[in-house]
Amino acid sequence: MATEFHNLQELRHSASLANKVFVQRDYSEGTTCKFQTKFPTELETRIERSLFEDTVKTLNNYYAEAEKIGGQSYLEGCLACATAYLIFLCMETRYEKVLKKIAKYIQEQNEKIYAPRGLLITDPIERGMRVIEISIYEDRGSSGSSSSSSSVSGSTTR
Amino acid sequence: MPNSTGKRFKPTKYIPVSTAATLLVGSTTLFFVFTCPWLTKVISPAVPLYNGLVFLFVLANFSMATFMDPGVYPRADEDEDKDDDFRAPLYKNVDIKGIQVRMKWCATCHFYRPPRCSHCSVCDNCVEDFDHHCPWVNNCIGRRNYRYFFLFLLSLSVHMIDVFTFSLIFVHHHRERLTALHTTVTLVVMCIAGLFFIPVMGLTGFHMVLVARGRTTNEQVTGKFRGGVNPFTRGCCGNVEYVLCSPLAPRYMLHPRKKPHIKIQPPFIRPDLSDRQITIKVSDNGTHSTIVSSKSKSSLVGLDDKEIQPPLPPKADRYNLKNQLTSSEESSLSGKTHPSTPAMYKYRPSFSTMPKVHYHNSREKIVRGDECKTSAILEEGVRGHDYRSEPNLDLPEYTNAPLHKTFQSSPLQLDADPVNSRSLSLKQAQRRSEKGHLPALQPQTVTSTPYKSVFSPNTLSNRNGSLSYDSLLNPSISPAAANECMAHRGMPSLGFHSPYLPTKMCHMREPEIQRQQVTTTYSPVMPVRAVGRQSPHQRDRDPSPVRYDNLSQTIMASIQERKEIEEREKRQMYHGRSQPHIYAQDSGVFDGPGGYGLPPSGCYPDGTRSRGPTPPAYSGSRDNLMGVGLVNYGQRTTVMRHGGSTMSRALRTSSTSLHTDHSSSNSSQGRATEGYRSPTHQPHSPVVPRSPSYSHHKLSYMNAMTETPLDWELQGTSPNIWTA
Numbered sequence: 001m002a003t004e005f006h007n008l009q010e011l012r013h014s015a016s017l018a019n020k021v022f023v024q025r026d027y028s029e030g031t032t033c034k035f036q037t038k039f040p041t042e043l044e045t046r047i048e049r050s051l052f053e054d055t056v057k058t059l060n061n062y063y064a065e066a067e068k069i070g071g072q073s074y075l076e077g078c079l080a081c082a083t084a085y086l087i088f089l090c091m092e093t094r095y096e097k098v099l100k101k102i103a104k105y106i107q108e109q110n111e112k113i114y115a116p117r118g119l120l121i122t123d124p125i126e127r128g129m130r131v132i133e134i135s136i137y138e139d140r141g142s143s144g145s146s147s148s149s150s151s152v153s154g155s156t157t158r
Numbered sequence: 159m160p161n162s163t164g165k166r167f168k169p170t171k172y173i174p175v176s177t178a179a180t181l182l183v184g185s186t187t188l189f190f191v192f193t194c195p196w197l198t199k200v201i202s203p204a205v206p207l208y209n210g211l212v213f214l215f216v217l218a219n220f221s222m223a224t225f226m227d228p229g230v231y232p233r234a235d236e237d238e239d240k241d242d243d244f245r246a247p248l249y250k251n252v253d254i255k256g257i258q259v260r261m262k263w264c265a266t267c268h269f270y271r272p273p274r275c276s277h278c279s280v281c282d283n284c285v286e287d288f289d290h291h292c293p294w295v296n297n298c299i300g301r302r303n304y305r306y307f308f309l310f311l312l313s314l315s316v317h318m319i320d321v322f323t324f325s326l327i328f329v330h331h332h333r334e335r336l337t338a339l340h341t342t343v344t345l346v347v348m349c350i351a352g353l354f355f356i357p358v359m360g361l362t363g364f365h366m367v368l369v370a371r372g373r374t375t376n377e378q379v380t381g382k383f384r385g386g387v388n389p390f391t392r393g394c395c396g397n398v399e400y401v402l403c404s405p406l407a408p409r410y411m412l413h414p415r416k417k418p419h420i421k422i423q424p425p426f427i428r429p430d431l432s433d434r435q436i437t438i439k440v441s442d443n444g445t446h447s448t449i450v451s452s453k454s455k456s457s458l459v460g461l462d463d464k465e466i467q468p469p470l471p472p473k474a475d476r477y478n479l480k481n482q483l484t485s486s487e488e489s490s491l492s493g494k495t496h497p498s499t500p501a502m503y504k505y506r507p508s509f510s511t512m513p514k515v516h517y518h519n520s521r522e523k524i525v526r527g528d529e530c531k532t533s534a535i536l537e538e539g540v541r542g543h544d545y546r547s548e549p550n551l552d553l554p555e556y557t558n559a560p561l562h563k564t565f566q567s568s569p570l571q572l573d574a575d576p577v578n579s580r581s582l583s584l585k586q587a588q589r590r591s592e593k594g595h596l597p598a599l600q601p602q603t604v605t606s607t608p609y610k611s612v613f614s615p616n617t618l619s620n621r622n623g624s625l626s627y628d629s630l631l632n633p634s635i636s637p638a639a640a641n642e643c644m645a646h647r648g649m650p651s652l653g654f655h656s657p658y659l660p661t662k663m664c665h666m667r668e669p670e671i672q673r674q675q676v677t678t679t680y681s682p683v684m685p686v687r688a689v690g691r692q693s694p695h696q697r698d699r700d701p702s703p704v705r706y707d708n709l710s711q712t713i714m715a716s717i718q719e720r721k722e723i724e725e726r727e728k729r730q731m732y733h734g735r736s737q738p739h740i741y742a743q744d745s746g747v748f749d750g751p752g753g754y755g756l757p758p759s760g761c762y763p764d765g766t767r768s769r770g771p772t773p774p775a776y777s778g779s780r781d782n783l784m785g786v787g788l789v790n791y792g793q794r795t796t797v798m799r800h801g802g803s804t805m806s807r808a809l810r811t812s813s814t815s816l817h818t819d820h821s822s823s824n825s826s827q828g829r830a831t832e833g834y835r836s837p838t839h840q841p842h843s844p845v846v847p848r849s850p851s852y853s854h855h856k857l858s859y860m861n862a863m864t865e866t867p868l869d870w871e872l873q874g875t876s877p878n879i880w881t882a
Contacts, residue, residue, distance in 0.1 A: 015422045020237050027252045027259070027273055030390055031287065048429045066405065073405040081309075084218035093406045110420045118426035128231040128286075128410040130269060131238065139424035 015118060015137040023056065023132040033063035035124070035132055046136060047117050055109050055121070056132070059102065063129075066098035099125060171280075175224065175296040182220070182314075185350050186213050189321050192343040193328045200331070205324065212317045219310035220295065227409050228300030229286035231275065234268040257389040274390065276376055286407070290375040299375075302407045308369060311362040318358060322351040372397035 021043060026036045037056045039049045072094050080087050106123050114121055114134075122133040186209075194206040250261045250270050261270040264277050267284045271277065276288035278298045287301035299307045325348040332341045368378055372391035377383060392400060 015424050015426075022238055025272065027254050030254060031273055045428060046426070069399055069404050074403050076405065077403050081215070084214055085222055085306075088406075095405045095408050099408055107418050107420070115420050115422050116427050118422060118424065120420060120422060125408060125410065125412070126232075127234070127238070129408075130231070130234075130272060133238070137422045137424075137426075139426060 016140040017135055018138040019136040021134045021136065023134065025130060032067055033129055034060050040134075042136065043119070043134065046119055047114070051113055055113070058105065059124075059132070062098055062102045062105065066095045171293075171296060174293040178294040179220075181350060181354070182216070185347050186317070186321065188343050189325065189347050192340045193325055193347070196328060196331075196340070197324055201327075209317075209320055209324070212313060212320060216310065216313045216317050219306045219313055222306035223292070223299065223303050223310050224295040224297050226297075226303040226306060227411060228288075228298040228304075229302045229407060230281070230283040230298075230300075230411050231267060231269070231286060232411055233266075236268070238269065254389040257387055259389060274374060274377070286410075287374060288376050290379075302409070304374075305401055305404075308365055308401060311358065311365055315359055315362045318351045318355055322348055322355065325351070369398055369401050370394050372400075 019042060021040045023035050023038075023040065026034045028034075035056050037053050037060075039052055043052060076094060102125075103123055106121050110121055118137040118139065120135040120137065122135065124130070124132050127133060190206060190209070194209070197205045248263050250263075251258050252261055252273065253259075254273060259273045261273065263269075264271050264284050266277060266282065269284075271284055272286065274287045275284050277284045278288065278291050280291045281298050283298070285298045285300035287304065289299040289304055289307075291298045292307065295307070295310075297303070325344045328344045329336075329341060329348065332338065332344075335341055336345070365375075368375060371394075372388055373383065377388075391397060
């Protein structure tokens with residue numbers, strides 16, 4: 001079967017988007033960025049609970065690190081003030097650095113863990129950091145007819 | 159400035175920011191040009207340097223506050239809100255540090271606004287940690303630029319104080335030559351600074367307090383935490399630190415980044431499956447289970463659509479979903495069908511099992527019912543709708559609460575239903591009985607206690623679903639009808655009284671109804687209106703408790719039959735029944751707006767016709783009745799248009815609209831009714847609505863009915879039935 005898919009297009013065609021799961025924010029500690037680690041039921045058949053929770057916990061840690069008010073953020077603020085905020089044109093802020101790390105982490109997780117299971121995690125920054133969107137794919141080739149039925153909720157394919 | 163939906167260039171919105179910028183830059187420039195040279199000479203060169211730095215700081219912060227993205231949320235994709243959109247509640251509660259905070263659904267952006275987020279109508283965006291929209295910088299102040307705005311205010315205040323002070327020194331030293339250019343200019347600058355001093359200082363002080371308390375302007379002005387606890391505060395020092403020293407938040411409205419391609423290639427690895435997936439079915443099986451179906455509502459809805467004879471198990475799922483479903487969903491569902499009722503009457507005897515079935519069959523209905531009901535209903539509903547179980551009425555009650563009241567007001571109406579049903583000829587009765595059952599049953603469920611008391615004598619109040627009704631009425635009244643009624647969540651329980659028979663009829667018919675099985679037929683709609691209560695069709699049922707699983711087979715069969723009958727009737731109706739069937743309305747009601755499927759109408763027309771248009775009056779509100787009654791006639795046609803139903807249907811709808819009083823189902827019907835006034839029916843309706851004078855209503859209806867050619871079915875029945 002692997003030989004059938006030579007390029008991304010083919011790959012995409014062989015698996016169709018069946019459903020999307022949204023992991024919501026956890027606001028129990030205020031407005032700091034944190035996502036719920038509750039395991040969505042739609043993923044029960046697709047991925048192990050521990051893997052999912054690890055991913056979310058790691059993401060939460062990244063975000064906590066990005067939003068930490070500490071030494072580095074002080075320095076950044078002072079420097080920005082002193083340069084009349086021109087520093088922002090040249091330098092990347094701490095948050096942006098962490099966001100890049102997060103993007104890399106998500107891609108790595110997708111490649112190693114989620115894609116083999118027919119799932120895809122979308123970076124929350126694209127959704128305004130409100131949700132983690134996990135796309136569920138179905139094997140169109142082998143169970144084409146079931147792809148739609150497998151989706152628990154009406155899936156809207158983009 | 160006209161309100162525009164698009165992003166048009168509106169020059170007027172730039173006036174405040176232009177003014178502010180001009181004043182700031184202009185005044186300071188004049189200060190530097192005319193005042194500072196002397197100050198440098200006399201006092202120190204540090205003066206202009208200091209002032210220059212402060213001014214630079216002011217400008218920088220002003221620019222950041224003006225041009226920086228405040229934290230705008232991008233619109234949610236349609237995928238994200240498919241579960242939330244119109245079916246979701248307006249508010250969602252979230253717990254923040256032990257305090258409940260409400261998140262409101264943003265209709266523009268299609269998501270639930272995170273805490274502290276608000277939608278700016280000027281910018282037409284949801285902004286994170288929304289503070290306010292500042293016209294002086296022509297930008298929203300939100301999470302990302304609040305610090306710059308605050309620093310701008312601080313620095314501007316300092317700058318104004320400085321300018322004012324140094325200008326004062328200058329003028330003081332040049333007071334004997336006030337008319338000199340330099341002095342005049344300095345005086346002007348002083349005046350400007352002095353003029354804006356109070357507002358700017360006031361605003362600065364206000365924001366200093368907000369920062370210390372950890373609140374946004376929006377929260378302060380709307381009084382969100384007045385007398386309460388602010389869950390977002392971190393203490394005074396923590397709040398100041400948060401504002402001044404927190405890292406710059408990221409932008410959400412980024413240009414799409416190039417995303418790396420990820421190969422999604424089947425076959426996919428799957429974890430070991432557990433038995434989780436099976437649970438739903440098990441729970442479903444007749445035992446109302448708090449279905450934990452993880453399915454989304456959509457799946458359930460899908461189920462509904464797919465299955466014609468819903469197996470029992472799915473019900474449970476449905477119920478779960480229903481809860482989540484919003485009324486909109488309901489109405490859509492109701493619109494669909496209503497249909498099982500017609501078939502019901504055939505299977506009256508089997509209604510005992512049916513009620514549940516009905517509920518499901520008319521998936522739409524059932525769903526609706528569920529929706530409206532809360533989860534509580536769900537559970538109950540699952541169980542049962544045992545028609546006999548009056549308790550189910552409780553559930554729908556809260557949805558139908560208003561309806562109940564109305565019902566009471568028109569006790570006659572209740573009577574009407576039974577009467578109507580009775581009047582139907584046997585053959586029709588059969589058909590109708592099913593329908594009638596439904597309505598009858600529903601009323602039971604729907605109607606709350608008040609109803610029961612009202613109808614107890616009649617027992618026909620199938621609508622109210624009172625037990626008494628059951629006992630009185632023939633078992634023919636299918637529980638399905640009741641179910642249907644319940645399904646109509648939107649419709650006020652009123653409606654379900656027997657759309658097709660005006661209250662008057664009820665009175666008259668009562669004896670007949672009791673005799674006949676027909677009663678059940680009449681208005682499947684009614685039951686529907688009952689909002690999903692699963693009206694216990696107790697009558698049909700034998701004493702054994704209705705179990706969902708018991709019913710399935712029978713119910714399925716009956717539903718199917720009903721549907722067939724309905725279709726047949728529909729065809730007949732199209733042929734020209736012009737009878738205003740108020741009853742039809744009832745059935746229509748159940749179908750939901752415009753939905754009323756033919757089937758119900760098919761059923762009703764027969765029944766209703768015989769009875770005459772049932773004044774929707776019984777829906778509690780007399781006024782509605784009046785209008786409805788009139789409308790009914792008119793509606794008939796419209797109704798027909800909607801559902802393609804015959805006149806009879808229209809009547810039903812109108813009647814239902816009266817009953818329901820406006821629920822979504824009414825909307826469809828109401829539309830019909832309002833538009834149309836059937837010439838045949840004189841507006842008796844005004845009379846009809848008067849519940850106390852049901853007899854009048856009935857008479858009027860009867861008259862009306864007589865005017866219009868009775869339904870073919872009615873032909874068999876003696877018109878004198880109405881004339882009580």
